[in-house]
Amino acid sequence: MTRSVIARPLSAQHFAAFGDVLEVQGDPDKLINQGLCGRHHDRGRMDFSTGRAGISLFDAQPRSLPFVLEMMERHPDGSQAFIPMHQNPYLVVVAKDAGGAPAQPVAFVAQPGQGVNYHRNVWHGVLCPLAPPGLFAVVDRIGDGANLQEHWFDVPWQITGDAPG
Numbered sequence: 001m002t003r004s005v006i007a008r009p010l011s012a013q014h015f016a017a018f019g020d021v022l023e024v025q026g027d028p029d030k031l032i033n034q035g036l037c038g039r040h041h042d043r044g045r046m047d048f049s050t051g052r053a054g055i056s057l058f059d060a061q062p063r064s065l066p067f068v069l070e071m072m073e074r075h076p077d078g079s080q081a082f083i084p085m086h087q088n089p090y091l092v093v094v095a096k097d098a099g100g101a102p103a104q105p106v107a108f109v110a111q112p113g114q115g116v117n118y119h120r121n122v123w124h125g126v127l128c129p130l131a132p133p134g135l136f137a138v139v140d141r142i143g144d145g146a147n148l149q150e151h152w153f154d155v156p157w158q159i160t161g162d163a164p165g
Contacts, residue, residue, distance in 0.1 A: 007107035007161035010092055010114055018094040018122045020044040022115030044117035048078040051143020060127040060134035069157040072102045072123045073150045078141025081117040085135040092116055093125030101151050107159045
């Protein structure tokens with residue numbers, strides 16, 4: 001038995017309770033590099049209790065919809081930004097906290113040109129590219145101590161939506 005959630009398009013408005021959508025919207029904040037590069041400044045809030053920001057590369061296996069969500073995780077000591085190094089959609093699953101466990105998940109499909117920054121302590125699903133390659137630059141906390149909490153669902157959730165063509 002599974003429960004169902006429908007993934008909708010990722011937007012800054014609907015994702016705001018969980019983090020930041022990293023994308024170019026509107027005019028740049030300023031032009032740099034001899035006026036040939038628009039800087040869209042400070043689009044994600046990095047937040048760490050201790051440690052420092054680091055950049056890692058994640059290479060995830062592609063998944064498909066429907067996707068069975070069995071587990072979610074969160075990072076109590078730092079935010080975590082995922083910046084795709086490809087032009088393919090990927091699945092983003094988040095949930096509010098319900099007494100130390102994820103509440104009902106909310107699912108989004110990120111489009112090419114969109115990254116996400118999960119705020120500190122936000123429940124989120126595993127990295128789910130919907131097509132190869134699954135390469136992402138990840139900016140998150142590097143430091144001592146456990147910064148990972150996992151929650152396994154007794155009854156998994158099924159995430160549905162339109163798979164990329």
